[in-house]
Amino acid sequence: MNEPAERGDEGSPVPPTGDKRDDAGLLGDDPRRLFPSAAEMFAVPYGEVADLQLETIRRRFETLAPKVTMLGRLAGQAGIDQIKTLEDGAALLYPSAVYKSYKLSWLEGGDFTSLTEWMGQFTTYDLSGVKAARADSLDEWFSELEEASPLRVCHSSATSGKLSFVPRSEVEWRRRAATIPFADEAAGIEDGPRRVSYQGRPIISPFYRSGHSAFLMSLDWNIRVHGDVSAVETLYPGHLSSDLLVLAARLKNSIGHDELPRDPAQFSLSPALIDRWAELRELVSRPTEDRLADFVEAVSQRFAGKAVWVIGPWPTLVDAAGMADHAGLSSCFRGDSIIHTGGGAKGRELSDDGYAQVTRWLGVGEIRDSYGMSELMGANATCSAGKYHLNAWTVPYLFDEDGTLLERRGTQKGRFGAVDLMASSYWGGYMSTDAVTMTWEGHCSCGRNGPFMEHSIERVPDIADDKVSCAATPGLHDDLVKVLAQWGK
Amino acid sequence: MGEVSTFAVPFVVRGRIHDQATIEHNGAGFRFVTPDPLEVLPELPLASYAAMADLHELSMGDIIDFLAELGKRLNPDENPHMRQAFELSVFTSNLPERVLRTIYSEQLDFFFRPEVLADAVERRIGTAYLEGWVDELGPDGRSVRIRAYGARTAHVIAGNTPGVAAITIARNALTRGDAIIKTPRNDPMTAAAIAATMVDFAPDHPLTRHVSVLYWRGGDESIEPRIFSPATVDKIVAWGGSDAIKNAGHYVGPGVELIALDPKRSISLIGPDALDGGPGQTEAAHRLAADVGLFNQEGCVSPRVAYVSTEGVPDAGTRVRALANDVYGALGRLPPSYSAPVQRLPLALAEELKMAKLLGDPWVVGGDTTGGVVVSSNNETVEFAEQMACRHVNLVPTEDFDQVIEGITSTVQTVGVWPESLRLDLRHRLSLAGAQRVVDLGGATNPFGNQTLPQDGIEVLRRMCRWIVDEGEPDEN
Numbered sequence: 001m002n003e004p005a006e007r008g009d010e011g012s013p014v015p016p017t018g019d020k021r022d023d024a025g026l027l028g029d030d031p032r033r034l035f036p037s038a039a040e041m042f043a044v045p046y047g048e049v050a051d052l053q054l055e056t057i058r059r060r061f062e063t064l065a066p067k068v069t070m071l072g073r074l075a076g077q078a079g080i081d082q083i084k085t086l087e088d089g090a091a092l093l094y095p096s097a098v099y100k101s102y103k104l105s106w107l108e109g110g111d112f113t114s115l116t117e118w119m120g121q122f123t124t125y126d127l128s129g130v131k132a133a134r135a136d137s138l139d140e141w142f143s144e145l146e147e148a149s150p151l152r153v154c155h156s157s158a159t160s161g162k163l164s165f166v167p168r169s170e171v172e173w174r175r176r177a178a179t180i181p182f183a184d185e186a187a188g189i190e191d192g193p194r195r196v197s198y199q200g201r202p203i204i205s206p207f208y209r210s211g212h213s214a215f216l217m218s219l220d221w222n223i224r225v226h227g228d229v230s231a232v233e234t235l236y237p238g239h240l241s242s243d244l245l246v247l248a249a250r251l252k253n254s255i256g257h258d259e260l261p262r263d264p265a266q267f268s269l270s271p272a273l274i275d276r277w278a279e280l281r282e283l284v285s286r287p288t289e290d291r292l293a294d295f296v297e298a299v300s301q302r303f304a305g306k307a308v309w310v311i312g313p314w315p316t317l318v319d320a321a322g323m324a325d326h327a328g329l330s331s332c333f334r335g336d337s338i339i340h341t342g343g344g345a346k347g348r349e350l351s352d353d354g355y356a357q358v359t360r361w362l363g364v365g366e367i368r369d370s371y372g373m374s375e376l377m378g379a380n381a382t383c384s385a386g387k388y389h390l391n392a393w394t395v396p397y398l399f400d401e402d403g404t405l406l407e408r409r410g411t412q413k414g415r416f417g418a419v420d421l422m423a424s425s426y427w428g429g430y431m432s433t434d435a436v437t438m439t440w441e442g443h444c445s446c447g448r449n450g451p452f453m454e455h456s457i458e459r460v461p462d463i464a465d466d467k468v469s470c471a472a473t474p475g476l477h478d479d480l481v482k483v484l485a486q487w488g489k
Numbered sequence: 490m491g492e493v494s495t496f497a498v499p500f501v502v503r504g505r506i507h508d509q510a511t512i513e514h515n516g517a518g519f520r521f522v523t524p525d526p527l528e529v530l531p532e533l534p535l536a537s538y539a540a541m542a543d544l545h546e547l548s549m550g551d552i553i554d555f556l557a558e559l560g561k562r563l564n565p566d567e568n569p570h571m572r573q574a575f576e577l578s579v580f581t582s583n584l585p586e587r588v589l590r591t592i593y594s595e596q597l598d599f600f601f602r603p604e605v606l607a608d609a610v611e612r613r614i615g616t617a618y619l620e621g622w623v624d625e626l627g628p629d630g631r632s633v634r635i636r637a638y639g640a641r642t643a644h645v646i647a648g649n650t651p652g653v654a655a656i657t658i659a660r661n662a663l664t665r666g667d668a669i670i671k672t673p674r675n676d677p678m679t680a681a682a683i684a685a686t687m688v689d690f691a692p693d694h695p696l697t698r699h700v701s702v703l704y705w706r707g708g709d710e711s712i713e714p715r716i717f718s719p720a721t722v723d724k725i726v727a728w729g730g731s732d733a734i735k736n737a738g739h740y741v742g743p744g745v746e747l748i749a750l751d752p753k754r755s756i757s758l759i760g761p762d763a764l765d766g767g768p769g770q771t772e773a774a775h776r777l778a779a780d781v782g783l784f785n786q787e788g789c790v791s792p793r794v795a796y797v798s799t800e801g802v803p804d805a806g807t808r809v810r811a812l813a814n815d816v817y818g819a820l821g822r823l824p825p826s827y828s829a830p831v832q833r834l835p836l837a838l839a840e841e842l843k844m845a846k847l848l849g850d851p852w853v854v855g856g857d858t859t860g861g862v863v864v865s866s867n868n869e870t871v872e873f874a875e876q877m878a879c880r881h882v883n884l885v886p887t888e889d890f891d892q893v894i895e896g897i898t899s900t901v902q903t904v905g906v907w908p909e910s911l912r913l914d915l916r917h918r919l920s921l922a923g924a925q926r927v928v929d930l931g932g933a934t935n936p937f938g939n940q941t942l943p944q945d946g947i948e949v950l951r952r953m954c955r956w957i958v959d960e961g962e963p964d965e966n
Contacts, residue, residue: 095840468646469649470729470788
């Protein structure tokens with residue numbers, strides 16, 4: 001990255017004016033200015049937050065509905081021309097498959113013009129100047145998009161073989177990065193730091209330095225907004241190719257385990273792919289032990305005793321901690337270091353052994369995960385009572401199995417959807433595939449106001465379990481040789 | 490969450506009903522409880538082949554009479570086991586209650602009708618081979634005799650329709666087999682209810698004592714290696730779901746043979762006359778709706794994709810949509826006891842349909858709990874074609890059928906074709922490509938008489954027998 005790192009919105013906060021229209025603007029555009037800390041955000045009675053949310057969602061809808069084709073259509077089908085109540089927002093959530101609703105054949109056939117036209121329906125930006133026809137690969141398509149528009153698209157992790165592309169732009173990435181400290185700040189009656197800044201903290205991340213996956217985009221914007229590029233250590237210094245990531249995912253599907261042959265000769269691949277075979281093998285399985293051991297040793301020495309910011313997928317952190325254990329490295333960093341992790345821990349608890357190893361290596365007392373997803377911005381903190389608390393710019397909805405909106409009363413289990421009010425160049429309404437248990441009324445023992453969610457989160461069930469039918473169901477597995485033949489050209 | 494209904498699902502093992510419920514299986518709005526399969530495991534294997542002698546003392550007439558008697562006793566209004574099976578199926582099955590009611594009350598006994606059974610045995614095996622030794626002069630002049638014996642067989646059955654349980658019990662009796670039936674989660678009870686009915690009216694009959702029915706969770710490694718072993722069974726008949734087939738395939742080896750009724754898909758091929766805007770369109774729409782909609786598309790015989798030829802048709806896009814509208818209309822007019830709206834679509838399909846409607850591509854008519862037709866914007870199937878269910882079909886305009894036929898593999902079971910002349914033109918090529926059944930459009934879901942036909946390219950009844958040879962001088966008596 002050539003750009004210098006930039007400071008976040010750490011300047012003196014402007015307190016809420018009390019004027020609903022101004023505050024509503026801030027809730028969507030700069031929540032960190034409206035609420036200088038998590039303690040202040042969660043001290044506001046939820047009724048007031050809901051009033052602000054209504055004003056903000058109303059304004060977002062008014063602005064975006066005429067400009068974002070897909071929102072216009074969604075609203076048309078829902079028969080909504082203006083938002084009068086928060087409940088109206090529930091009818092304006094995109095289906096969960098929205099960001100992968102393009103045709104797979106476009107990607108496979110290199111039709112990036114159609115992909116761009118598809119993307120154009122989701123954003124306020126005019127993409128007609130994007131020279132998509134010049135792109136031969138996903139990586140090149142991202143470059144073309146970025147050259148001709150402020151879009152900075154991120155994509156999902158490719159496990160299903162079809163990537164979701166979220167039409168986020170620079171303004172949202174900056175906004176998102178600025179709100180990340182909320183998840184690390186104590187609130188209510190909790191002990192702990194009330195203001196968190198990442199300034200001056202070295203950043204350690206056991207993956208690539210950059211790329212278009214949601215994780216890497218978030219890392220990159222966190223560094224741009226908060227960090228010092230000269231104090232960043234990543235396992236691989238370079239950029240993760242999204243094309244390679246997709247290939248790795250499909251190979252993983254086709255081999256059914258995670259070991260690719262060492263020698264690619266049998267697959268008659270292009271020289272370019274042969275050159276990257278070793279990288280591909282690591283992507284399909286996991287980083288080699290040597291590489292990870294070197295990395296763990298290097299960062300533990302370089303930043304020894306410092307308050308660092310570690311950002312990494314949980315399984316890799318656990319592997320790294322194993323290496324540290326092996327090398328006799330423990331309590332390497334200052335006790336107030338900040339750890340952000342996810343992916344692998346979602347839906348299940350951080351495993352005890354791994355947890356002990358990671359905390360021992362890093363020298364921190366506790367690691368808390370947060371709840372979030374690529375499609376909605378913000379990390380929603382786990383509190384001292386182990387509940388997830390939703391940030392104020394996230395308007396939550398719960399639905400029963402028929403898709404009927406559940407009332408905001410008591411404790412309910414249902415499918416989670418939300419409108420992300422920070423999205424301003426695209427519509428932030430999204431129906432997730434998570435089933436959550438939400439307490440709407442009642443107080444969490446951490447002292448935060450507002451609804452909170454139980455820690456265990458499941459996928460919305462489509463129980464196919466042991467149900468046997470003579471009719472074929474979609475096959476998941478690619479054929480290894482076919483996949484490579486297609487990519488080898 | 491509302492009230493949870495609880496059902497006790499017994500195991501039936503060799504003429505004994507086990508109903509000590511110790512294991513709970515939870516579903517949405519219901520739970521069912523079963524005995525512990527590990528406890529009945531020791532009773533499942535047959536002591537020796539000699540223990541099948543009793544079956545071979547029955548005549549085919551005895552067997553068919555017994556099955557006919559059984560068939561008469563399956564009406565859930567009179568049979569509490571079957572009533573329980575029906576009530577549980579309302580929760581576990583994807584079929585609407587009304588259609589289930591029709592199957593339990595009017596259809597199950599069809600699988601036991603004596604004339605159909607006799608016909609199936611005669612045509613698929615040859616009754617004489619089941620009744621005794623059949624003289625066959627060997628090509629070298631040797632004197633040989635052939636006889637079909639019963640086999641010890643595990644059945645891993647599908648649950649998309651209760652008929653699978655019925656046909657399994659009938660086939661086992663006709664071939665004088667010894668059956669261990671593993672029921673699926675989408676129909677854990679029907680096979681047990683039929684077996685329990687046998688216990689009620691003939692507890693000591695050999696046909697009763699050679700059937701065991703139990704539920705366990707597919708893939709359970711504390712159970713399956715002990716049942717699917719050459720010490721216990723000779724054959725495994727595995728239906729459906731690729732996990733079920735793969736699990737069963739695991740155990741195939743010397744001494745254990747797999748009869749795989751693989752997961753299948755079905756398609757329709759419709760000639761350009763269906764786009765005539767007149768009688769052709771009306772007829773094709775009705776026929777396609779019947780194939781898609783009868784029994785709510787739960788069987789593998791129902792098409793998920795229908796290709797319609799646009800060859801020489803002007804303004805094809807508009808005409809294909811008109812056909813789609815007619816198909817959707819015809820779906821809504823199917824007799825409700827054979828086809829009905831569902832309460833809820835599978836989540837993944839519902840999401841895809843919602844998305845398609847937002848994008849406007851593919852074009853969708855219906856697309857909700859009443860069913861729908863999804864029209865491809867080009868000559869390719871939509872990406873979610875395999876998820877089509879609950880009376881949804883992907884209508885794909887195509888210039889010629891050659892490419893479609895090229896894409897056919899042995900996963901394609903039934904191909905419904907219209908008009909008849911096209912069926913006659915294509916049937917040979919379709920068969921060579923891998924399809925296993927070619928029918929006039931509208932006949933795919935015909936439930937009557939399929940028992941007497943080969944299934945999935947296999948003669949299942951014949952495969953279920955052990956074919957034994959006796960060589961040497963014949964018995965003069």
